[in-house]
Amino acid sequence: MRADVQRVTVLGAGSWGTAFAKVLGDAGRDVTMWARREAVAEDIRDRHTNSAYLPGVTLPENVTATSDPAEATKNAEAVVLAVPSQSLRANLTSWRDLLPPEAILVSLAKGVELGTLKRMSEVIGEIVGIDGGEVVVVTGPNLAKEIAAGQPSASVLACADHERAVAVQRACANSYFRPYTNTDVVGCELGGACKNVIALSTGMAAGLGLGTNTMATLITRGLAEMARLGAKLGADPLTFAGLAGVGDLVATCSSPLSRNRTFGERLGRGETLEQAQAAAGGQVAEGVMSCSSIRALAQSLGVDMPITDAMHRVCHEGVDPRQAGAELLGRSRKHEWS
Secondary structure (H helix, E strand, O other): OOOOOOEEEEEOOOHHHHHHHHHHHHOOOEEEEEOOOHHHHHHHHHHOOEOOOEOOOOOOOOEEEEOOHHHHHOOOOEEEEOOOHHHHHHHHHHHHHHOOOOOEEEEOOOOEOOOOOOEHHHHHHHHHOOOHHHOEEEEOOOOHHHHHOOOOEEEEEEOOOHHHHHHHHHHHOOOOEEEEEEOOHHHHHHHHHHHHHHHHHHHHHHHOOOOHHHHHHHHHHHHHHHHHHHHHOOOOHHHHHOHHHHHHHHHHHHOOOOHHHHHHHHHHOOOOHHHHHHHOOOOOOHHHHHHHHHHHHHHHHOOOOHHHHHHHHHHHHOOOHHHHHHHHHOOOOOOOOO
């Protein structure tokens, strides 16, 4: 493993993958992106923009792209996996033999895999044949459009191997992007996955015309759910008070740039899942799938996550958001920290 990472591959050219490629480019790294569609790769390579996902953003000259994954990964010292959580396994399986053996693997995906209930670093470790603790996980308040615009932002790089996290930290730190390291991979990944589900709930509340008190209640009680699940799996409680916990939660739950929040808002206004998906350009928000996998994980561990359960029932069992809200308020009374 190199302490000084210069050549970086970003596999995925969506909004967050593109924004992170820009972060790396602005930090002076040589970045090659892989895009599924050649038209997107050509746009990045020839015009230094990704008009399909981040219109109006100019990418640095040292960021290029290809639609050939073998070309993209050649001689890479770090490989950033920037595809949605539920498609990570299939994509990485096809890329596995292309990954340079000494390259640091970096995950941008936030979710828990359906079926296996594995965190993204665990999925990566299983497929590549390494310890999931060797994967560097990027999380925190990562609204792509704001970061791509150069607005000041901080994130967390979580890895059990601190030296790997430091190497990626050096590679992506620049004048507007401040990365912190953390060794609590479990807590950081759970925070990144769970906040998408809670953002669905705050969006639904907004769609129902509810106000700030309701939003604050959902964010705070959502944080309690995340922390309970994390405690059961051995996460550090302090992680949920940091950028990977409350930081990411507040940003995702409150910003109109959050896909999960805006998706939930459409559901709250009475749109169906299919209508909300169509309005989002055919994309399903991560929280729609993660609410089911996180719910299953919580149930397997005996952890109470009522907001997550409500989001699953709204998204996948046809429960009306108003009914789900009434049921949350009607639950048996309890001590705040029980």
